[in-house]
Amino acid sequence: xxxxxxxxxxFRTAYAQDLRLIQTGTxxxxxxxxxxxxxxxxxxxxxxxxxxxxxxxxxxxxxxxLMLLTGxxxxxxxxxxxxxxxxxxxxxxxxxxxxxxxxxxxxxxxLVGSLLGAIxxxxxxxxxGLYLAVSTLALHFLVVYLGGExxxxxxxxxxxxxxxxxxxxxxxxxxxxxxxxxxxxxxxxLLLCLNLLRSGTGRAWAAIRANETVAEALGIGxxxxxxxxxxxxxxxxxxxxxxxGYYRGFVSVEAFSLFLSIQYVAMIIIGGMGSLLGAVLGxxxxxxxxxxxxAALRTLPGAERYAGLLFAVNYAAFGLVMILFLLLExxxxxxxxxxxATYFRLWPFKHRPLTGGQR
Amino acid sequence: xxxxxxxxxxxxxxxxxxCGYVLVYRVSRVLNLAHGELMxxxxxxxxxxxxxxxxxxxxxxxxxxxxxxxxxxxVYLFLMxxxxxxxxxxxxxxxxxxxxxxxxxxxxxxxxRQHYPAQRLExxxxxxxxxxxARMSLCAALLVATTVLVYGSLWAFLRFGRWGVRMRxxxxxxxxxxxxGINLHAIYALAWGLSTLTGAxxxxxxxxxxxxxxTMATIGLKAFPAxxxxxxxxxxxxxxxxxxVATAEVLLIHYVDPLxxxxxxxxxxxxxxxxxxxxxxxxxxxxxxx
Numbered sequence: 001x002x003x004x005x006x007x008x009x010x011f012r013t014a015y016a017q018d019l020r021l022i023q024t025g026t027x028x029x030x031x032x033x034x035x036x037x038x039x040x041x042x043x044x045x046x047x048x049x050x051x052x053x054x055x056x057x058x059x060x061x062x063x064x065x066l067m068l069l070t071g072x073x074x075x076x077x078x079x080x081x082x083x084x085x086x087x088x089x090x091x092x093x094x095x096x097x098x099x100x101x102x103x104x105x106x107x108x109x110x111l112v113g114s115l116l117g118a119i120x121x122x123x124x125x126x127x128x129g130l131y132l133a134v135s136t137l138a139l140h141f142l143v144v145y146l147g148g149e150x151x152x153x154x155x156x157x158x159x160x161x162x163x164x165x166x167x168x169x170x171x172x173x174x175x176x177x178x179x180x181x182x183x184x185x186x187x188x189x190l191l192l193c194l195n196l197l198r199s200g201t202g203r204a205w206a207a208i209r210a211n212e213t214v215a216e217a218l219g220i221g222x223x224x225x226x227x228x229x230x231x232x233x234x235x236x237x238x239x240x241x242x243x244x245g246y247y248r249g250f251v252s253v254e255a256f257s258l259f260l261s262i263q264y265v266a267m268i269i270i271g272g273m274g275s276l277l278g279a280v281l282g283x284x285x286x287x288x289x290x291x292x293x294x295a296a297l298r299t300l301p302g303a304e305r306y307a308g309l310l311f312a313v314n315y316a317a318f319g320l321v322m323i324l325f326l327l328l329e330x331x332x333x334x335x336x337x338x339x340x341a342t343y344f345r346l347w348p349f350k351h352r353p354l355t356g357g358q359r
Numbered sequence: 360x361x362x363x364x365x366x367x368x369x370x371x372x373x374x375x376x377x378c379g380y381v382l383v384y385r386v387s388r389v390l391n392l393a394h395g396e397l398m399x400x401x402x403x404x405x406x407x408x409x410x411x412x413x414x415x416x417x418x419x420x421x422x423x424x425x426x427x428x429x430x431x432x433x434v435y436l437f438l439m440x441x442x443x444x445x446x447x448x449x450x451x452x453x454x455x456x457x458x459x460x461x462x463x464x465x466x467x468x469x470x471x472r473q474h475y476p477a478q479r480l481e482x483x484x485x486x487x488x489x490x491x492x493a494r495m496s497l498c499a500a501l502l503v504a505t506t507v508l509v510y511g512s513l514w515a516f517l518r519f520g521r522w523g524v525r526m527r528x529x530x531x532x533x534x535x536x537x538x539x540g541i542n543l544h545a546i547y548a549l550a551w552g553l554s555t556l557t558g559a560x561x562x563x564x565x566x567x568x569x570x571x572x573x574t575m576a577t578i579g580l581k582a583f584p585a586x587x588x589x590x591x592x593x594x595x596x597x598x599x600x601x602x603x604v605a606t607a608e609v610l611l612i613h614y615v616d617p618l619x620x621x622x623x624x625x626x627x628x629x630x631x632x633x634x635x636x637x638x639x640x641x642x643x644x645x646x647x648x649x
Contacts, residue, residue, distance in 0.1 A: 127636050129392050129447050134587060135632045138625040145622040151619070203392055246632055260578075269452060312466035319460025326453050327441050 001326030010345060018196050042179045050175035052291065057182035058244050059089045059283035061189050063267040067279035068193055071268055072202065073229035074209030075124050076133040080237055080264045082140030085256035087115050087238030090149045092160035102165030106242055113238020115233040116143070121230025125223050140261060148253040162245050176248055185204035185243065189236055192277055196232070205229055240251035266318070270325050272332025281333040289321065361489035366609045368499045371506040373601035373624075375561040376582035379554035385489065385592040386550040388528045389439065389550045392557050393458035395579020397434070400461055400574060401427040401559020402476065402566035403469050409479040416480040423563060424556060431555025435548040464575060477567040484568065484642070498568035507563060509557055513594060522549060530592070535595075566621055581621075584628035590641020599639055603627065 012018045022028050042050055066080050090109040090338045094100040100108070123135040151157060164171045172181065196202050204225045205213035217220050263286055271282025293314055329335055383391045391397075405423040412419040426432060437456060442450040466579060477498070486494045517523040528536040529546045537543050548648055585604045589596025608623040631638065 091477065123632055130451065131632065131636050133448070133451065134390075134583075135629065138584070138628045138632070141622050141625040142629070145618075149618065164593045262459065265452060265455070291384070309467055312471070313462045315463025316460050317463070317466060319458070319463060322456035323438065324455060326449055326456065327438075330445075330449065354534065 019024065021194060023196075031221050032162050035053070038183060042176050048173050050179055051223055052288065053196060054175065054182050054247060056177050056284050056287045057179075057186040058247065059242055059264075059267065059287045060186045060280050061243070062237055062264055063242040063271065063279040063283040064186075064189050064276060065122075065233045066241065067271075067274075067276060068196070068205075068236070068269050069229050069233035070265075071279070072209065072273040073205035073226065073233075075121070075229060076118065076129070077136040077230075077233070078133050078258075078261050078265065079136035079140035080118055080142070081256045081258065081260035082136075083113055083116060083120070083142035083146050083234045083237040084244065084260070085253065086143055087113050087241030088251045088256070089150065089160075089241075090238070091242040091245045092162055092251035095162050096154075096156075096160055102246065106239065109238045109242035110235050112113050112240075115236040116238070117231040118227055119236025120234060121227045124226050124230065137258075137261075140258065143355030145254050147256070151253060157259060159254075162249050162251060164249060165246055172246075182243065182247070185239075189239075190276060190280070192358060201225070201228065263318075266322050269322065270332055272334030272337075275332075275334040278332050278334035279336070281337070286318075291317065306357050360489070360493040362491040362496050362613060364489060364611055366606050367496065367503060369605035369609060370601045371499075371503040372578070373582045373585040373605050374563060374598050375502070375506045375509060376558055376579055377586035377589070377601055378509065379558040380583055380586035381591060381594055382513075382550050382554040382557070384433075384586075385594075386526055387439075387443070387547050388447070389442075389454070389588045390591070391454045391551075391554065392451060392580075393454040393461060394554070394583070395576035396458040396461040396465075397430065397555045398562035398579045399571075399573075399575040400465060400562075401555070401569045402562035403468055404430075405566065406469065406474055406476045406479065406571065409476050410429065413481065415478060415595040415599065416482050419480055420563065424560065427553045427559030428556045431558075432548045434555070435551035438464075439547070439551065440544060442470040458576070460637035462573070466573065471515045473570045473572040475568070475570050476563070476616055480567070481486075482567060496568055498564055502561070502564045502568070503644060505560055509560065509596060510554075510594065513553075513557075517594070522546075526550060532627035554649075577621075581624045584624040584631075587628055588638055590638030592642055593640035594637070596638050596640030 012023070012026055017023065022031060040114050041053065045053065051142060062080065062084060066077065069075050069077055087109040090112045091102075091105045094105045094108055095102075120139050121137055123131050151160065164173045166172070172178065197205075204220045207220055208222055208225055208229075209217060212222055234247070241256075244255075248255075267282035267286045268279055269282070271280070272278030294310060297310065297313065325332060329340075371439050371501055376394070379394050379398070380391060383389055383394075393513055398617040401423065404426045405420065408419040408426070409416075412422065413614075414505025422528065426508045434457065438453060439450070442453050484496055484498050486496050487500060488494055513545040515523075517527055525536070526546050526549065528539070533543060558579065563577075565571075565575065582601070586597050587600065587601055589598065604624045605628050608620060611619050611623050
């Protein structure tokens with residue numbers, strides 16, 4: 001009977017414990033169950049569900065990238081779609097003009113992404129808040145214009161077709177192969193973000209977000225770390241865009257409108273600012289929302305009449321959901337998750353305030 | 360000569376839209392990215408009143424203007440009021456979300472096809488020949504006149520009007536203004552109402568000139584650089600910014616590439632942000648962290 005009595009709750013007694021990725025036994029089991037479920041899912045799911053899962057993975061990579069920048073380093077960007085477009089167009093141009101294989105185009109896209117990130121980040125050294133958001137918005141329009149210009153100059157006015165990437169002579173196609181590629185990439189990106197955030201870089205970003213002057217006084221290179229945040233985030237965004245291009249087999253500027261930027265911002269808000277789990281949950285929610293609406297509309301009588309209006313319904317519902325989250329649940333989905341998790345973690349000895357009789 | 364007329368008309372359009380951004384920003388420090396959609400809503404409201412009062416175009420316009428004022432006030436009361444005191448980013452994103460919602464709702468109500476409110480109003484739009492061989496449509500001329508009128512009356516209102524002075528006070532020091540007994544919520548609601556009204560006026564006149572469809576919101580967004588180039592909290596700045604952006608756009612379209620029309624305002628914006636981020640006439644401010 002060497003078991004110690006356990007209080008409800010999880011208490012850390014050393015910094016090393018706080019830094020550990022998996023802290024409790026429950027977490028270990030949950031993680032293992034997640035991995036098994038994710039690995040097993042594609043063998044049970046229909047092609048439609050697989051496509052949905054792949055879209056969620058792509059969105060998760062993009063949302064994680066934006067979360068690093070906005071949720072952790074505190075720099076707003078409304079130009080996320082522009083960076084994804086840059087990644088997708090790098091792949092498109094290189095594979096069209098030079099027939100470059102994917103192991104050349106993906107690093108090239110990442111490189112272009114990080115360079116563009118440095119450019120997007122330059123205004124942040126001087127501007128803050130709204131003005132920064134506006135400058136990234138302007139750069140978004142510039143990148144998309146350049147992409148459109150390339151399309152029309154080269155005669156790809158409807159978009160650039162990209163051949164599927166080939167690994168060892170086999171073309172990657174089909175939902176199953178893509179599921180594992182995108183799933184592993186998303187997992188890798190998540191791990192990278194987790195590790196970045198518990199290292200000195202992540203703490204420097206948190207300090208910059210909390211207070212730039214104090215961060216500078218603590219000896220953190222504010223300018224360098226801001227640029228680094230922009231570059232890492234843009235690199236990942238460009239990678240997501242490049243994978244998106246390969247996955248769809250098609251690149252066109254129409255896919256990278258301002259609405260996409262708004263969607264990514266919505267993901268990190270709906271998911272919950274300052275949480276990687278939030279980015280993933282937000283990506284899941286925002287990606288599945290239109291399909292949910294479509295399914296809901298189909299159950300209504302006279303469904304054919306609404307078919308043409310579906311995109312408008314999506315727009316309206318999307319705006320409405322975003323407003324509701326901003327007004328009613330600013331902590332996002334992850335706030336709900338944390339409340340539930342805390343309830344069970346503290347159960348059955350939930351702390352009650354001494355004075356409170358109201359709750 | 361035609362270039363000068365084009366510049367003048369485009370300046371008037373941008374200036375009329377930009378003053379909406381300025382009004383809201385100056386008073387409540389919120390950047391209203393739904394302004395383009397609110398302006399489009401104004402145009403659709405005109406479409407609605409036009410079928411109610413067909414033939415009496417003055418009545419229809421007056422009704423639509425009144426309705427858009429109401430819309431602006433309602434937006435503040437039911438949405439933006441809840442966001443006061445929140446982070447800057449949250450307020451801006453709320454306007455973005457509102458814009459998305461409005462855009463979807465407008466397609467649902469009025470469909471995505473092109474409308475011509477001028478026809479419903481039985482208003483004939485004809486080209487006026489100007490000296491120098493230039494031409495200008497009647498609606499464009501009306502637009503220029505409206506812009507002059509709106510800026511004149513806004514200036515007088517903010518300078519001499521009782522509520523205008525309160526508005527300026529609330530914009531400068533909200534806390535002090537509130538302590539002097541100024542009802543901040545009423546002021547903010549008024550600013551939103553006026554902003555929507557001016558935007559809607561621009562939307563209506565543009566719709567009468569060129570027809571009305573979903574692309575109008577983009578024009579609203581393109582006018583935003585004009586507001587920022589001149590300084591986000593200065594009406595005079597909005598006018599100057601509109602002139603700069605419109606001149607750059609007309610000249611570049613004419614001499615370089617018509618496709619540039621979509622990006623020119625943003626190019627000007629980037630250049631301005633790099634050199635003098637607070638705009639020509641704006642007050643330099645230390646912005647909140649987000």
